[in-house]
Amino acid sequence: MSNKPLSPTHFVAPLEETPLVAIDAVNVGERKSNLWIDAWRDMRRRPMFWVSAVIILLVVVVALAPNLFTSVPPNSDCQLSNSNGAPTGEHILGFTKQGCDVFSRIVHGTSTSLSVGIIVTILTSVLGILFGAFAGFYGGWLDAVLSRAGDIFFSIPYILAAVVIMSVFSAYRNVFVISLAIGIFAWPSTARVLRAEILRVKQSDYVMAAQAVGVSNLKILMRHVLPNSIAPVIVVTTISLGAAIVAEATLSFLGVGLPNSTMSWGNDISAAQVDLRNAPQTLIYPSLALSITVLAFIMMGEVVRDALDPKARAQR
Amino acid sequence: MSDSSTRSTGTTPLLEIKNLEVGFQSTNGIVPAVRGVDLTLMPGQTLAIVGESGSGKSTTAHAIINLLPGAGRITGGSIMFDGKELSSYSEKQMEDIRGREIGFVPQDPMSNLNPVWSVGFQVEETIRANGVATGRKEVRAHAIQVLKEAGLADADKRLKQFPHQFSGGMRQRVLIGIGLSSRPKLLIADEPTSALDVTVQRRILDHLETLTRDIGTAVLFITHDLGLAAERAEQLVVMYKGRIVEAGPSKEILQNPVHPYTQRLVAAAPSLASRRIQSATAQSETHSLSDLDYAPTKVTEGLDLIAAAEERVESRPVTKRPDAIVVKDLTKVYKIRGQGKGSSGELVAADKVSFAVEKGTTTALVGESGSGKSTVAKMILRLENPTSGQILIDGTDVAPLKGKPLLDLRRRMQPVFQDPYGSLDPLRNIGNTIAEPLQVHDVGDRTARRDRVLELLGQVSLPQSLITRYPNELSGGQRQRVAIARALALKPDIVVLDEAVSALDVLVQAQILQLLAELQSELELTYLFITHDLAVVRVIADNVCVMQQGRIVEAASTDAVFDNPKEQYTRELLNAIPGAGIILGV
Numbered sequence: 001m002s003n004k005p006l007s008p009t010h011f012v013a014p015l016e017e018t019p020l021v022a023i024d025a026v027n028v029g030e031r032k033s034n035l036w037i038d039a040w041r042d043m044r045r046r047p048m049f050w051v052s053a054v055i056i057l058l059v060v061v062v063a064l065a066p067n068l069f070t071s072v073p074p075n076s077d078c079q080l081s082n083s084n085g086a087p088t089g090e091h092i093l094g095f096t097k098q099g100c101d102v103f104s105r106i107v108h109g110t111s112t113s114l115s116v117g118i119i120v121t122i123l124t125s126v127l128g129i130l131f132g133a134f135a136g137f138y139g140g141w142l143d144a145v146l147s148r149a150g151d152i153f154f155s156i157p158y159i160l161a162a163v164v165i166m167s168v169f170s171a172y173r174n175v176f177v178i179s180l181a182i183g184i185f186a187w188p189s190t191a192r193v194l195r196a197e198i199l200r201v202k203q204s205d206y207v208m209a210a211q212a213v214g215v216s217n218l219k220i221l222m223r224h225v226l227p228n229s230i231a232p233v234i235v236v237t238t239i240s241l242g243a244a245i246v247a248e249a250t251l252s253f254l255g256v257g258l259p260n261s262t263m264s265w266g267n268d269i270s271a272a273q274v275d276l277r278n279a280p281q282t283l284i285y286p287s288l289a290l291s292i293t294v295l296a297f298i299m300m301g302e303v304v305r306d307a308l309d310p311k312a313r314a315q316r
Numbered sequence: 317m318s319d320s321s322t323r324s325t326g327t328t329p330l331l332e333i334k335n336l337e338v339g340f341q342s343t344n345g346i347v348p349a350v351r352g353v354d355l356t357l358m359p360g361q362t363l364a365i366v367g368e369s370g371s372g373k374s375t376t377a378h379a380i381i382n383l384l385p386g387a388g389r390i391t392g393g394s395i396m397f398d399g400k401e402l403s404s405y406s407e408k409q410m411e412d413i414r415g416r417e418i419g420f421v422p423q424d425p426m427s428n429l430n431p432v433w434s435v436g437f438q439v440e441e442t443i444r445a446n447g448v449a450t451g452r453k454e455v456r457a458h459a460i461q462v463l464k465e466a467g468l469a470d471a472d473k474r475l476k477q478f479p480h481q482f483s484g485g486m487r488q489r490v491l492i493g494i495g496l497s498s499r500p501k502l503l504i505a506d507e508p509t510s511a512l513d514v515t516v517q518r519r520i521l522d523h524l525e526t527l528t529r530d531i532g533t534a535v536l537f538i539t540h541d542l543g544l545a546a547e548r549a550e551q552l553v554v555m556y557k558g559r560i561v562e563a564g565p566s567k568e569i570l571q572n573p574v575h576p577y578t579q580r581l582v583a584a585a586p587s588l589a590s591r592r593i594q595s596a597t598a599q600s601e602t603h604s605l606s607d608l609d610y611a612p613t614k615v616t617e618g619l620d621l622i623a624a625a626e627e628r629v630e631s632r633p634v635t636k637r638p639d640a641i642v643v644k645d646l647t648k649v650y651k652i653r654g655q656g657k658g659s660s661g662e663l664v665a666a667d668k669v670s671f672a673v674e675k676g677t678t679t680a681l682v683g684e685s686g687s688g689k690s691t692v693a694k695m696i697l698r699l700e701n702p703t704s705g706q707i708l709i710d711g712t713d714v715a716p717l718k719g720k721p722l723l724d725l726r727r728r729m730q731p732v733f734q735d736p737y738g739s740l741d742p743l744r745n746i747g748n749t750i751a752e753p754l755q756v757h758d759v760g761d762r763t764a765r766r767d768r769v770l771e772l773l774g775q776v777s778l779p780q781s782l783i784t785r786y787p788n789e790l791s792g793g794q795r796q797r798v799a800i801a802r803a804l805a806l807k808p809d810i811v812v813l814d815e816a817v818s819a820l821d822v823l824v825q826a827q828i829l830q831l832l833a834e835l836q837s838e839l840e841l842t843y844l845f846i847t848h849d850l851a852v853v854r855v856i857a858d859n860v861c862v863m864q865q866g867r868i869v870e871a872a873s874t875d876a877v878f879d880n881p882k883e884q885y886t887r888e889l890l891n892a893i894p895g896a897g898i899i900l901g902v
Contacts, residue, residue, distance in 0.1 A: 009551075010564030012574040018559045020576055023823045024793040026779055034743055034786035205739035209802065212697050213753040214726040227743045 035231070039307035049303045055296035063111035074104040074263055084279035094281045097271065102282060105268055106289045112264040113245045113293065116179050120244035123183030125237055128190025129226075132233075135191070136198030137221045147195070150188040158185035159247060166256040173259050182247045186240065193236050197229035204228075235305040242297035249290055265290045330398060330501055330534050331357040331380070337392035338372070338379050346391065349375045351558040353393070357534055357551075359501065362525075364537035364545035364566070366581070367555035368821040373538050376555070377504050379403075380536075381418050382410045398501060415446045419495035419533070423507040425487035429479040435490055436475030439463065439497065446498040458497070466493030467523055485516040492524055499531055506538045513684035513848065514892035521548055540822065543587030543851075543895025546570045554578050584826035586851035587895045638710075640810055640842040641673040641696065646705035648691050665691040667866040668705070673859070675809070678836065678843040680853040680874070682889070683863035692863075693814050693846045697731050698722065709810070727757055730803035734815035736795035740787040746773075746798055747783035753805040772801040776831060793824035797831070804835070814846045829856055851893045854878060862886050 006012070031037075043049040062069055072090065082099035085091075093102035135146035165181040166173065201207070202225050210220050251257030252266025253273075260267055265286045272282035333355040339346035350372040357363050367373040378384050380395055380402065395402040398417065405413065414420070422428045429438060439459040443449055449458040456475075463471035466489040479487060488508060495503055505524070509517035525548065528535050539545050545552055546566040553563045554577065562575040570588070573579045582588060648666040666688040673679040681689045694700040696707055698714060707714045709725060717725055730753075733739045740749055747769050754765045770780050776797040787795055796816060803811055813832070817825045833856065835841060845857055853860055854874060861871040862885065870883045881887045 006572070006574065007565055007568055010568055010574075011560070011562065013559060013561045015576060018557050018561055018577070020580070023580075023827055024791055026782065026790070026794060028782070028785055028789045032745075032785060033789055034745075035788075036743070037786075038788075204741075205733040205735055206741040208699060209731065209733060209739055209799070210741075210752065211699055212726060212731045213802075213806075214723045214756050215752070224741050224744075228741065 035308065039304070042307040043303055046303055046307075048299055052296040052299040052303065055292060056300060059110060059114060059293050059296070062107055063114040066107045066110065070101070070104045070107045072101045072104040074100060074108040077101070084275055084282065087281070093285050094279070096268070096282050097275055097279070102268075102285050105263055106265065106286055109263040109265050109268060109286070110289070110293075112175060112258065112262060113248060113266075113290070115175050116182070116248040117241045117245040117297075119176065119179035120183040120186065120247070121237055121241045123179065124187040124190050124240060125233070127183070127187035129194060129233065131187070132191035132194030133198060133221060133226060133229075136195035136229075137202060137217075137225060143195075146191075150191050153185050154188035154192075156185055158182060159250060161185040162247065162251055163254065163256050166251055170256070173257070174262070175258070178248055178251060178257055179244075182244055182251075186244070186247075190233060190236055190240070193232050194229060197232055198225055201225050201228045231308040232305075235301050235308065238304055239298050239301035242294035242301075245290065245294055245297075327358070329356045329396075330359040330361075331355070331536070332396040333376075333380070333393065334396075335393040336376065336379060336390070336395065336403075338375050338384065338388060339391045341387040341389070348391075349388065349558055350379065353555075353558075353560055355553060355560070355563075357502070357536060360532050360534055361551060362528070362535040362537065362549040363551040363553065364539055364549035365553045365555055366539055366542050366545045368540060368823065370557075371555040372558040373555050374506055375558075377506055377536060377538050380504065381414050381420060382407070383414075383420070415442060415500070416498050417500050417502065419498070419500040419503040421488075421492050421495040421503065421505040421508045424511050425484050425491055426511065428491055429482075429487055431479050434476055434478055435463075435482065436477075439475075439490065439494055442494045442497055448498045462493040462497045463490065465496070465527060466490055484512050485520060488512060488520055489523065492520070492527070496527060496531065496533065500533060502534045502536065503528060504536045504538070507540070508537075509544075510540070514850070514894075515684065515888050517544075517894075518892040541587065541894055542570070542581050542585045542822070543893070547895050554581065580823060584822045585895075586822070586825070586829075586849065586855060587893050589851070589855055637675040637677075639672040639708075640675040640710060641679075641844060642706075642708040642711075643672070643692070643696065644670050644706040644708070646670070646692060646695060646707065647703045648688070648695060648700065649703045664866050666695070666702075669863075669866075669868055671861050671868060671871055673810075673842055673844055675842055676836070676840045677858040678845055678856055679859045679861065680845040680847060680857035681861050681863060682847055682850055682853055684848055684889075686865070687863040688866040689846050689848075689863050690814055693731070693812050693844065696844065697729065697812055698725070723757065727753075727806045728808050729810040729812065730806065730808040731812045731814060732796070732799050732803050732816040734818055736792040736799065736819060739799045740795055742787055745784050745786050746790075749787075749798060750802045750805055753802060757806060759806070768805065769801075772804055775804065775835065776801045791824070793820050793828060796820065796828055800828075800831070800835070804839070807839070808841075810842045810844065812844045812846070815848070816845075817852065818847065818849065825852075832856065850889050862889065 078096075078098050078100035080099045082095040083097050085095040085099070087094040091101045091103065093106070096102055096105065131146045131150055135143040135150075162178070162181040162185065165184075166178065169177055169181075207220055207224055210224055215223070248257060248264065249266030249269060252264055253270040255270065257266055258264050260271075268286040269283060269290070272279070272286070276283050333353060336350055336353040336355075337348065338350035339348045353372070353376055355363070355376070365373040365376060375384065375388065378388075379390055380397070382402070382405065384390075390403050393403065397413070400413075402410070402413065429435065436456075436459055439462055440455050443455050443458050443462070449455045459475060460471045463474055468474050468486065468489060482490065492508070495505075508524070509520050512520065521544075524535070527533075535549070537545060537549050546569070549566055551564070552566040552569045554561050554569070554575070556577045562569060562573065562578045569578060570582060573582045646666055646669040647664070650663040650665055652661050652663050669688070669692055671679065681692060683689045691700065695702045698717075702715070709729060712725075714725055744752075747766070750769045750772055751765045754760065754768060759765065760768065766783075769783060773780050773782060778794065778797050778801070782790075782798075787798070790798065799816075817828050820828060829852065832843070836843060843856075845853070847853060857874050859872070860874050860877045861868045862877070862883070863869065864885050870877060870881065870886045872882075877886060878890065881890055
């Protein structure tokens with residue numbers, strides 16, 4: 001370095017003011033962090049997550065062990081003298097037209113609603129992931145075939161399709177058939193979301209790096225592409241679980257759902273509509289149970305979406 | 317306010333920033349981004365703020381025109397512009413200043429023009445908003461004039477066209493035109509050319525210089541390139557961690573950097589390093605870089621590009637070795653959908669490309685965007701299939717390879733890609749990422765693989781504790797180290813580096829370049845180095861192939877290409893390296 005005098009406008013800050021640090025020093029936090037770990041940390045801090053989690057957990061427990069919540073039998077102990085009766089000590093929500101305990105029927109109907117929701121979700125996820133993943137990843141003619149197949153199913157409203165299917169198979173009305181009827185037409189939205197995400201992810205350099213190492217296509221799909229594309233599917237799935245429960249109630253309300261002998265919220269709402277004016281409790285309470293459950297799943301979906309979307313998180 | 321017109325003339329500064337502090341609101345309180353910046357700009361002067369990403373250079377510029385992103389706010393200090401205190405201005409008052417008195421040229425020409433409106437509409441919008449002209453005809457006439465000034469031929473026709481019909485350089489010309497449309501006293505240019513090819517960059521900056529000189533506009537340049545800053549600005553401000561560490565006349569700072577950080581930057585900037593090697597080799601016939609009258613100081617130790625280049629030259633093998641890669645008449649033609657109805661065209665991405673890479677040496681494939689350099693790299697890696705031509709790796713034709721032999725080929729040849737944020741799977745931890753090649757090729761058992769991963773982390777100077785961590789905890793440079801470790805896992809002979817250092821800050825870039833040089837001499841690696849940056853080539857490559865529109869236009873040793881370029885295009889590229897006009901103190 002030459003020791004020429006500096007010109008008067010040449011300013012040099014003292015070194016102490018901004019001491020040099022090592023270039024590109026590794027500075028990792030104490031805790032690990034990736035998309036899922038960060039999402040979990042984010043969700044844990046949110047009241048909405050805990051509220052919906054508690055409701056969902058409660059619904060699951062009620063569905064699995066209804067007798068923990070009520071000792072009143074929902075069907076066998078009905079007395080017509082109690083028809084549309086007001087709440088009493090043991091029967092806190094009153095009676096239905098048939099004189100059955102409203103609370104007990106809601107509690108025992110939970111498992112039906114939840115089962116339909118879960119079976120439909122599993123069905124749509126499996127079909128949606130299969131179709132979406134292969135269409136998006138392999139592209140070409142396979143994409144054309146799978147996507148058009150999806151479009152055909154997508155073009156028919158799934159409620160309408162389910163009504164038709166349930167009317168045709170009226171002899172086989174049970175939880176599995178109704179789930180099948182809803183799920184078979186509901187998967188294309190999952191497939192579309194996944195396909196779009198996979199199209200994005202498969203352009204990544206890490207996919208090319210894996211190819212260059214010699215990882216087979218199927219392994220690249222399973223190991224790198226699918227795990228990085230699944231987040232939006234989880235969001236869609238959580239929300240659609242609530243929608244499936246509504247669909248079952250809708251079908252039962254229309255009279256093409258589950259038979260009257262099967263206890264479900266939809267059936268109860270359907271039976272209560274004639275007595276809306278003189279016995280509102282028979283309609284309101286099953287509807288409330290339905291709304292709260294569906295709301296919990298939709299809220300959970302929202303929380304998961306916010307947690308998985310780093311952009312939304314950065315704005316808060 | 318009344319005396320503003322008189323104050324702006326003479327020797328009073330146009331812009332005077334005093335003790336500026338800018339912070340970003342976060343959940344943990346205010347994070348300072350700019351900490352006590354003082355800056356003075358005289359009317360008609362050009363000043364450049366230089367720094368790495370995160371140094372606060374852009375934040376300072378945005379604070380002047382109150383365009384800080386959401387959570388940012390000025391927490392202290394004053395900004396006097398033309399006798400007005402801007403830091404106290406309301407959003408409404410600021411709108412009158414922006415565009416009218418202070419023009420702004422943004423960084424990315426691709427996203428700063430709205431694709432759904434015609435270019436003419438967007439220019440006219442600015443003209444109307446700034447009250448430069450009123451009335452349909454006048455506004456239109458003015459818009460045509462702006463585009464003409466921006467250097468667009470047949471501007472009246474161009475007015476009706478949409479941004480996608482313009483090249484990147486054209487768009488940046490339009491944005492500069494918009495920025496200068498109301499003859500502002502100050503133009504802020506935030507990395508105006510960092511997204512463009514070097515030759516385009518040079519033309520745009522020349523043009524900007526002429527325009528601002530004619531109008532008498534002062535320019536505040538924001539850039540990460542020290543060479544570019546020194547070439548284009550009279551005054552230089554070096555920022556580091558939100559503070560100014562050195563400021564003064566450009567040439568003096570470059571020739572006599574005083575602050576250790578500036579010394580680091582000067583030593584690490586490829587454009588300057590290549591310039592220095594250039595003048596040294598021109599002076600001495602021996603081509604020995606040790607004759608260089610340049611002594612790196614202690615702080616720059618281990619980061620000096622010239623020292624690295626010198627090391628490379630010394631370790632270069634004397635005897636000729638066999639060729640690791642031979643490419644013969646390699647051609648790739650893409651079928652593209654044409655513009656017209658039903659027509660389809662052909663795009664020749666690579667046209668009869670031939671070259672050879674000697675074992676243990678580095679060959680650089682240089683070219684601007686669209687020159688076909690990456691396509692060639694992908695074909696060599698067997699990620700694309702050539703339309704015709706031959707690729708020989710150690711004498712074996714790779715085209716017919718399938719299954720096991722292809723897997724063996726992949727084992728001997730590994731890539732490192734450009735984007736450090738895209739090249740690592742965000743959901744796999746560093747250990748698994750580096751071990752993946754070992755798994756695929758069934759190398760060793762679990763513990764052996766783990767040992768190898770730890771060894772590789774050591775080779776790329778990363779702590780072993782990273783093995784269970786995820787990529788999002790790492791900086792760009794660190795991610796690129798991980799990518800290099802993954803590439804080296806199978807002990808390959810050949811590494812294809814596709815713009816592997818282009819996205820990194822200069823200091824980090826220098827560090828990685830040095831790491832690559834060390835690894836090469838240690839492991840006898842053969843590098844194929846794909847880049848758009850000739851300056852980097854100077855310090856890393858033994859041989860250069862210059863590509864233009866799918867063809868190799870010039871191929872020779874690095875010294876030959878730099879000292880005695882045969883082709884006009886190569887000369888253009890060389891002249892476009894920023895810092896060409898600077899006389900360095902060597």
